[in-house]
Amino acid sequence: MIEIKNLHKSYKMGSNSLHVLKGINFNVEEGELVAIMGSSGSGKSTLLNILGMLDNSDSGEYNLDGVPIKDLNETKAARYRNKFLGFVFQSFNLINYKSAAENVALPLYYQKVGRKERQEKALKYLEQVGLRDWASHLPSELSGGQKQRVAIARALAAEPKVLLADEPTGALDSTTSYEVMDLIQKINDAGNTILVVTHEPDIADMCKRIVHLKDGVIVEDKKIEQVRADQYV
């Protein structure tokens, strides 16, 4: 599903440059649930941003579902993001003047899906995350966990190839975190490929594979026995 070869990325900070990713090689198969771990500054967010086509790499290859991702202009990047990727952010990033259902329907709107179908799909995904009854509520009327579930529904709505979650539980207390992880596991059980960036070991343990990043290189890549989140819920 995801193939990365020898990926490099550095940031210019005034006169000196900061080499963040120093040759990453990394593959993800369909249906995997991968945790990317590392301390802050290890390059895990940069890696996720490059995977999410929000940022460009300096060199290296990146293939997503067989499509080489390179030389993207903004229009093309937007189209690919819409088609291939679903994002879940630490700070939820819901649009606060739109209701839960409208937020979920947003990626479908960019796919030029008809109004009625959009509505139906949005409700379907809200149902899936257990927030059907909150469809008409604004984000400000939802709790943190609920917001993150709406965000997950939104990421799912476009039926992406890969779900990218950047610290999805970072702003949540542990109970809600486990609820969200439970949801992510269930989505993964349904066959979706998911990448989770986290620095919390217990969250990482709920994935099927952990990739450890340190100073811009992968230091450890291991499959693990998944801890189910529902036992904590």
Next chain:
Amino acid sequence: MFNKDRWKEILEVLTSNLFRSILTAFGVFWGILILIILLAAGKGFENGVKADFGDIATNTMFIWTRNTSKAHKGLPKGRRFNFKIQDVQSINDNIPNLRFISPRNQLGGFRGANNVVKGLKTGAFNVYGDYPEFINQDPMTITSGRFINHSDINEKRKIAIIGEGVKKSLYDKGEKVIGSYVKIQGVNFMVVGTYKKKSNNGDGEEGQNEIFVPFTAFSQAFNRADNVGWMAITANDGTSITNVKENIVDLLKNNHKVHPDDKRAIGYFDLYEQYNRVESLFGAMGFIAYFVGILVLLSGVIGVSNIMLIVVKERTKEIGIRRALGEDPWSIKLQILMESIFLTIISGMGGITFGALFIYGVNKLLEMNGPVDMFLNPSVSIGVVIGALFILIISGLLAGFIPAQSAIKVRPIDALRTE
């Protein structure tokens, strides 16, 4: 563009900070209002002044004689002379592109003595000896009977066309006018027509108190021989009388043995030149109205642009989210542009509507209080309104352009980081 969701979003964004949107809109509203009112005021002034010209053919000059100021060909200076009826033919033969040459004679004048008698009533009126063509130069409406015709000229018929004002002072209500006689300085003329003039020199009263008789009959009855009091000369459309007047004056000087450099001997008034002067004045006024109006509008537009920049700044994160979700940058640009245009047009429409109501009110007021000198029927044409709308769309585009550009300049990753 005609997408329900997009419009919904535009309304959501603009109403999310309604007070700010209204304040911003006020700038554009005010600009277009000033533009409309300035243009309407200019138009009202123009209408008022042009009404003073009445229906007179404006491509016209009036020419008369005065005393000579130079001796010439053995004739002394200070000599009085008259145009002759032969001069008309001479001008006709020598000067091309003239439409009408009307020799005129006149009796009476401003505050003249009573000169017209009808039964027991008397009155002081201007009496003119005229050719049939004169009605084309100073148009009047024949309210009954007819105007002078060529048979009247040839047969020197003693007939008269009187103004409605004359009729009012000499006749009783319901009295038969056509076929009756009026005595002008002791000579009887049969009334064959009455007329009404629209307006003349801003003095409607004077214009209706005139009597027209055939030029030839006038000359005979009042002993003018072949003298001509003055002439009204109209050039063809497309030829300006201003350009040919020198030729006419030179010709007449030659005919009457006047020194070619004698500036005083022949007096004339070039209506066309005056009219053009007034026209160019209004041109300048229109220019000033547009200039001031558009500058005021521009400050409003800059206000819109400013607010749109702030809106974009505020929504940077949202724009980042949308782009992460896969919205086309063009779609975001279009969104910002449409918000800007929408805000501009709505407020502009408000300004146009308010301006129209204001003009309507002024017109009503003018109607109620009677006519005001040099001001009549202020209005803006539909063309101007369409033009204003066009300006609004353009300015909305301009106002939105920089903010829209800055909205998509920020990379989604940076936009997402903004807290």
